[in-house]
Amino acid sequence: MPAEIGLGFQADKPPGAYGALARDAEASGIDVVSVYGDLLYQPPLPALLEIAAATTRVRLGPACLNPFTMHPYEIAGQIAALDTASAGRAYLGLARGTWLDAIGIEPDRPLRALEEAAAVVATLLRHDPDGYQGARFRLAPGTALRYRTHRERVPLLLGAWGSRTGALAGRIADEVKVGGSANPAMVAVMRDHVAVGARSDGRDPAGVGIVLGAVSVVDEDGERARTRARQEVAMYLAVVAELDPTVVVPAEVLASVRAATAAGDHEAAGRLIPDDLLDRFAFSGTPEHVAGQVAAVLAAGAQRVDLGTPHGLTDESGVALIGRRVLPLVRRLGVASPLPAD
Numbered sequence: 001m002p003a004e005i006g007l008g009f010q011a012d013k014p015p016g017a018y019g020a021l022a023r024d025a026e027a028s029g030i031d032v033v034s035v036y037g038d039l040l041y042q043p044p045l046p047a048l049l050e051i052a053a054a055t056t057r058v059r060l061g062p063a064c065l066n067p068f069t070m071h072p073y074e075i076a077g078q079i080a081a082l083d084t085a086s087a088g089r090a091y092l093g094l095a096r097g098t099w100l101d102a103i104g105i106e107p108d109r110p111l112r113a114l115e116e117a118a119a120v121v122a123t124l125l126r127h128d129p130d131g132y133q134g135a136r137f138r139l140a141p142g143t144a145l146r147y148r149t150h151r152e153r154v155p156l157l158l159g160a161w162g163s164r165t166g167a168l169a170g171r172i173a174d175e176v177k178v179g180g181s182a183n184p185a186m187v188a189v190m191r192d193h194v195a196v197g198a199r200s201d202g203r204d205p206a207g208v209g210i211v212l213g214a215v216s217v218v219d220e221d222g223e224r225a226r227t228r229a230r231q232e233v234a235m236y237l238a239v240v241a242e243l244d245p246t247v248v249v250p251a252e253v254l255a256s257v258r259a260a261t262a263a264g265d266h267e268a269a270g271r272l273i274p275d276d277l278l279d280r281f282a283f284s285g286t287p288e289h290v291a292g293q294v295a296a297v298l299a300a301g302a303q304r305v306d307l308g309t310p311h312g313l314t315d316e317s318g319v320a321l322i323g324r325r326v327l328p329l330v331r332r333l334g335v336a337s338p339l340p341a342d
Contacts, residue, residue, distance in 0.1 A: 001209075003298045005327060006032030007319065008063060008213055008308035011042040018047040019054030021319050026055045028323025029331075032091075034063040034213075034306060039099050045078050052086035060086060063177060063213070063306070064093035064159045067113045068105050072120035072137055076145070080125060084150040093177065094118060095159030098239060111164055112136055118156055118172055126152040157211065161243040166193025170208055171201040175303065177211040180236055182293055183280040184300035185246040186212060191301060212297050213306030215282040218321045219313050222286035228313060229284030230270030234261050237273065240281060247280050283307055287325035294326065295333045 035044035083090035116134035169176035219225035260269035312318020
């Protein structure tokens with residue numbers, strides 16, 4: 001399967017904004033459009049339904065929902081609605097979730113919760129009358145959706161960084177996404193994790209796609225783009241830097257970034273992030289530089305790169321530059337899918 005390029009949108013835009021951006025992205029050849037399910041932002045479903053109505057080809061889905069803030073029954077209903085609205089183009093992203101302590105939730109036994117949530121969703125979508133008996137989630141026999149679903153199975157993506165969740169993806173998922181990474185070295189790391197789980201279940205590890213996604217800021221003024229990206233990365237560097245075994249962040253840098261971020265000085269926090277570190281956790285700079293980053297990740301064996309919010313100095317300029325400049329450059333290097341036929 002040809003490698004893909006996707007876009008990831010934050011759920012912070014007004015109604016009407018998503019459709020126009022997604023329509024332009026699809027016309028430029030983007031393969032997948034995702035909407036984040038991050039804590040305290042808008043739920044992704046309304047934006048995804050708007051995107052479904054505005055597009056005809058791209059795959060689309062939430063990246064990601066989590067079973068600690070939404071019961072798997074509700075997840076099944078939302079993904080069934082999106083799959084119907086998009087005529088079978090939906091995928092479901094599930095992840096543990098981050099910063100849940102801010103709303104008083106302790107994500108207990110996250111691996112079990114993810115596996116059982118995926119099983120409950122699958123059981124409901126295929127209208128299985130036998131129910132499901134898990135340690136955390138259960139469906140009584142005879143419990144079934146009271147409406148027709150477009151498909152009996154929707155592709156599953158798991159968000160993961162570590163070995164255990166990566167192995168779980170190898171057993172049950174179609175894709176695994178390392179969110180917050182632009183580091184080509186993470187592809188091989190995650191591939192090894194996936195292989196452990198896939199082989200334990202008799203699956204081909206190559207059948208599970210590796211996806212890397214991170215903040216992206218593209219602009220003809222590369223320095224302005226990277227300055228903006230530094231500020232964005234500073235807000236999550238403390239979370240993801242310690243998860244990447246291939247990157248060593250000096251303790252004093254991480255401590256200073258954390259302190260500046262906690263004080264609300266994101267500009268100062270961003271200035272502390274050196275260029276080489278920035279390139280491991282964001283796609284940023286001129287179209288040529290970003291295209292080189294994307295190509296390196298795909299050449300490392302990723303199935304897809306997701307270029308995430310904010311895309312550019314404005315949403316519109318970033319999406320336009322990605323479509324008009326970045327995608328053609330990546331395709332010219334022969335590592336991405338060709339422009340779809342009209």
